Amino acid sequence: MTRRQQRAAIIMGGLALLGAAAGLVLYALDETMVFFHTPSDVVEKGIAAGTRFRLGGLVEAGSVTRGRGTAVQFAVTDTEKTLAVAFTGILPDLFREGQGVVAEGRLNESGVFEADSVLAKHDETYMPKEVADALKARGVWQHEEGAAKP
């Protein structure tokens, strides 16, 4: 092979690899992207049962009821609309009534949000950012700004 052919072979190989990687990324993004909605969004946008999304809002005071074993039911509210959530497992340490929460899962046929994770990432000590933004947008944010701490 000549010098030019060698270089061309290496460059073509590299481009093919990067092309494959780019295709993989686009496909994966399309497949795995999950939207964030508040209970009002769920009603307004008419989210269909079975669509996976993240639900955020406040845990409605007095709504937490424990079922058999580790089953828990509670309601998530953005003060306008409220959505019932069913979850089985251990709730995070900072799960409290009246506090912000993010749950991931899907709506079932009877309109209950079946969560498979509740704030499954780091247990933040403060309001999840998405919830705070969503509540601010609805004008029901009363907590002081500087309250967030590590």
Next chain:
Amino acid sequence: MIAEIGHFALVLAFTLALYQTIVPLFGARRGDATLMRTALPAASSQLALIVIAFAALTFAYVTSDFTVHNVWANSHTAKPLIYKFAGVWGNHEGSMLLWVLILALFGAAVALFGNNLPLALRSRVLAVQGSIGAAFLLFILASSNPFQRLDPAPVEGLGLNPILQDPALAMHPPLLYAGYVGLSIAFSFAVAALIEGRVDAAWARWVRPWTLAAWMFLTVGIALGSWWAYYELGWGGFWFWDPVENASFMPWLLSGALLHSAMVVEKRNALKAWTILLAILAFSLSLLGTFLVRSGVLTSVHAFAVDPERGIFILAILCLFVGGALGLFAWRAPMLKPGGLFAPISRESALVVNNLLLAAATAAVFIGTLYPLAYEAVTGAKISVGPPYFNMTFGPLIAVLLLLVPIGPMLAWKRADAWAAIQRLWTAALIAAAVGLAVLVIHWRGPWIAPFGIALGIWLIAGSLVEKAERIQLFKAPLAVSWTRLKGLPRSAFGTTLAHMGAGILVIGVISVTVWRHESVTVMTPGSTIDVAGRSVTFLGESPFTGPNYTAEVARFRIDSGGREVATITSDKRDYLPDGQSTTQVGIEPFLTGDLYLAIGDRAQGGRVVRAYFHPFVHLIWLGCAVMFLGGAVSLSDRRLRIGAPNRAAGRLALSQAAE
């Protein structure tokens, strides 16, 4: 008074950093050795000043001086002493101070130990290093002053987030920062080389140990963070693809790529422009990590700063350095002389493939991390990209890379025979295939990733060992000859073997935990017993406990294995005094085959919700990281890489000649 001394030292360090940026650069341009030389004392004095500032803040923390706003906001008199020290960097202002401290430490190291560097290159490197220092010192002074006073002083502080009060996490930021900031040296060398318009083998030999050290620190820093998340957060996960984890993972991937491409520059004088670009990008990702973590655009335990002004400031620094360096690259890189040629099948090509795959994997992580931010900025809708995305993109890319890892070191430089290399690896391939087959038979209905992943890990380990055996002609020559050959190998060769084996061990750990982890969540009453992966766990009961700065409910469990009692472990729920935050401490009983992991939840129906896991071979994850780190350390101790060791006298001579 002490706080004011610290503040004043920072101001002095800033002016000195400005001097260090401008004067040596000017001196190097004019060829004025006296001006260039002033970079050395400037760099060491800058370190001294920042040490004074850091000591002042530490003093304020240890003495609980609540007249300093930062101490009040992040400390408490009841906090154990070790966390008063660690609390210094457990907040935004203090952690930025630590950042510049480590930056100054690396700069001073180049000034003090870089005697074999040509004076012009050394002064330019220090100038670039000084400019980074100046930017961050200005950032601290303008928007994140850790010495700000509070009047009147409160009697008690607010305390440090209890989940951060942990030994592993106390060490996590300094190690991670040492890695991030260590890459600044590679960046400074790259920019200095672009200014000089010259990259040669010697340049690569200087850059490699710094990159290696940074990569080692990142390895340990990330591993510690992952270990902490594993035992502290109570979910039993070791990696969440959380944006802040990705922020440290991306520089780790690219510094790995840089280590390999610098080898090509050193040995074959090729891939120069690409190596320079990698050095710039690796540090850019460190800066991006600092921006993501510190700006508050992401929510996590790391997001101390909620002040948008700070985010914009760091973004400006990021744009200035990344944009400046890339602009310089676009202008000067075409002037670099093209280096040695190589065939499509050769060690060089193998390293190019390594770099392409690592860069593509980094890009996949980058897109997954930043796409939600970009999407929200454009459409206003909030989305999240979770682990499935990363498994689908990063997974295959890294799997292909790891499959090729054992083949690379078998290939000769310039032109190689791929088939011969694969033939020499047949023992390793056979072992890996046999193990994979065994896994397939035992777990017939399991996911295909299990046999594949375990075989891949074994292939990495066995392939690395076979490569060494081939090098020393084991069983082909008399043992004495092999022994002599083994002793004759450079240490960096063993470093490579260890690092690649570490990757294999890590893969086996990750795959076994992911595929075979056993989880059960049940309500347990005192006296009840559950079975967790063949071990029985008995809930003995719970009792209250009062710690130095918390109260807790401690649940005790007895573990029986094979019909006899193995241990009694506890898991507790703690309420921390200052602000009533609660955390869960998990109980872990390590077995040879994995960890039994217990975390208690809320009270329910006269008992406790208990989350019990068995994590098979989870310790291999951290063992793998430790072996990779060890590989780096062995390689770093190689005489050829040790800075100044082989030809110190010659270096001195060159220096004195340059001075004349």
